[in-house]
Amino acid sequence: MRQLRTRIVLLGLIPYMLQNTFQSFLVTAERPQLGLYVTIAAGVTNIVLDTLFVASL
DSSP states (O other), rough: OOHHHHHHHHHHHHHHHHHHHHHHHHHHTHHHHHHHHHHHHHHHHHHHHHHHHHTTO
């Protein structure tokens, strides 16, 4: 069970790191709204999945 959770966390880190990395590129490319929408979508997804996983415990 611990290995499964570790794999899930590690797989989730990849999009998180990419989002933080590309945020500055979107601002430089004069597309800050797209970065905002991606951040909001990531937050909503996080809330939904946290609720789903915590409720299953």
